Amino acid sequence: EVQLVESGGDLVQPGASLRLSCAATGFTFSSYAMSWVRQAPGKGLEWVSTISDRGGTTFFADSVKGRFTIARDNSKSTLYLQVSSLRAEDTAVFFCARTDLWFGENHYFHMDVWGKGTTVTVSS
Amino acid sequence: SYDLTQPPSVSVSPGQTASITCSGDNLGHKYVCWYQQRPGQSPLLVIYQDNKRPSGIPERFSGSNSGNTASLTISGTQALDEADYYCQAWDSDTVVFGPGTKVTVL
Numbered sequence: 001e002v003q004l005v006e007s008g009g010d011l012v013q014p015g016a017s018l019r020l021s022c023a024a025t026g027f028t029f030s031s032y033a034m035s036w037v038r039q040a041p042g043k044g045l046e047w048v049s050t051i052s053d054r055g056g057t058t059f060f061a062d063s064v065k066g067r068f069t070i071a072r073d074n075s076k077s078t079l080y081l082q083v084s085s086l087r088a089e090d091t092a093v094f095f096c097a098r099t100d101l102w103f104g105e106n107h108y109f110h111m112d113v114w115g116k117g118t119t120v121t122v123s124s
Numbered sequence: 125s126y127d128l129t130q131p132p133s134v135s136v137s138p139g140q141t142a143s144i145t146c147s148g149d150n151l152g153h154k155y156v157c158w159y160q161q162r163p164g165q166s167p168l169l170v171i172y173q174d175n176k177r178p179s180g181i182p183e184r185f186s187g188s189n190s191g192n193t194a195s196l197t198i199s200g201t202q203a204l205d206e207a208d209y210y211c212q213a214w215d216s217d218t219v220v221f222g223p224g225t226k227v228t229v230l
Contacts, residue, residue, distance in 0.1 A: 035219070037167075045159070045167060045210050047219035059217050062125075095166060101214075108155035109214035110172040117166060 002026035002113050004096050009118030016086050020118055022079040022096030027113075029077035030054070033099040035111055036070065036081045038092035038120075046092070049081065050099055050109075064090075086122045093117040126215035128222035135228045142198040144225045146211030149192060154213045156194040158187060161224075162207045170209075171196060203229050 008020040022034070036048040049070040050059045058070050069082040079096050097111035129147045136142035146156060156174055159167040169178050171187035174194065184199045198205050206229045211222040 044208075044224040045161075045212075045221045047212075047221060050219065059219075061218065097167075100172070106155070107214060108157075108173050109219060110155075110157040110169060110212070111159075111167075112169045112172070112178060114166040114168070 002098075004098065004113060004115035006094065006096050006115045006118035009094065009120045011121040011123065012086055013124050014087060014122055016122070017082070017084040018086070018120060020081040020083065020094055020096075020120070022081075022115060024077045024079065024098070027098070029072075030074040033101050034072060034079045035097045035099045036079075037095045037097055037111070037114075038090075039095070039117075040089070040092045043092075048094070050101070051079070083120065086120070088122050090120060091122050093119050126213070126218070126220050128211055128213060128220055130209075130211060130222040130225045132223070133226045133228065135230055136198070136201045137230055138203060139200055142201050142205070142227055144196045144198075144209050144211075144227065146194040146196070146222050147192055148194075148213065148220075151192050151194055151213065152190045154189075154215065156187070156189050157212050158185075158196045159210045159212065160205075160207045161210065167210065198227070201227075201229055205229060 005023045035050040051070045067085045071080045095117045098113040101109040158171040161167045174189040175187040208224045210224045
């Protein structure tokens with residue numbers, strides 16, 4: 001069974017850092033790009049970051065650029081998101097998602113498998 | 125930045141057809157996908173590359189994209205289709221989500 005399990009969410013104070021993890025099973029992790037998407041309480045989906053299958057290319061939303069880092073360990077089938085300088089507005093459920101993308105002439109991007117999410121709460 | 129617009133809500137009677145629009149500048153030149161999110165659950169991909177259905181998604185879900193508007197159509201809507209639906213596209217190295225449409229099955 002294809003599965004993604006996130007972990008690492010916590011209640012932290014403003015300015016703190018966390019490392020979120022996403023363990024993948026049931027598919028060849030190294031063949032897929034991976035993404036993080038977050039959802040603030042009662043709000044819509046917000047894309048955070050994407051990393052290519054081998055980790056050589058990364059993309060970030062402007063709202064997190066310079067504060068968040070995405071990485072992967074294909075030997076462990078695990079995706080990471082290092083979140084730093086956390087703010088109250090970063091409070092959200094963070095989902096990891098398997099990503100199918102192509103940046104050729106007819107580029108496409110969609111996320112076909114999602115985890116259940118891990119909750120990050122930033123509050124003093 | 126690129127923006128996508130969706131109606132906040134759509135109401136439909138059981139067995140009828142629900143149509144959700146997603147609008148953006150020259151959206152027809154981009155591939156659009158759609159996600160369903162039931163309360164308390166993770167998003168589920170229901171349409172990708174404008175009109176393709178992933179394995180396991182019922183045939184009553186269909187999609188189209190032309191001009192400035194993409195659409196998700198749910199034919200023969202069932203109570204279990206009640207959920208939030210988000211469109212998504214890729215633009216300038218950024219993933220863009222629409223604000224979401226709440227589909228209520230009355």
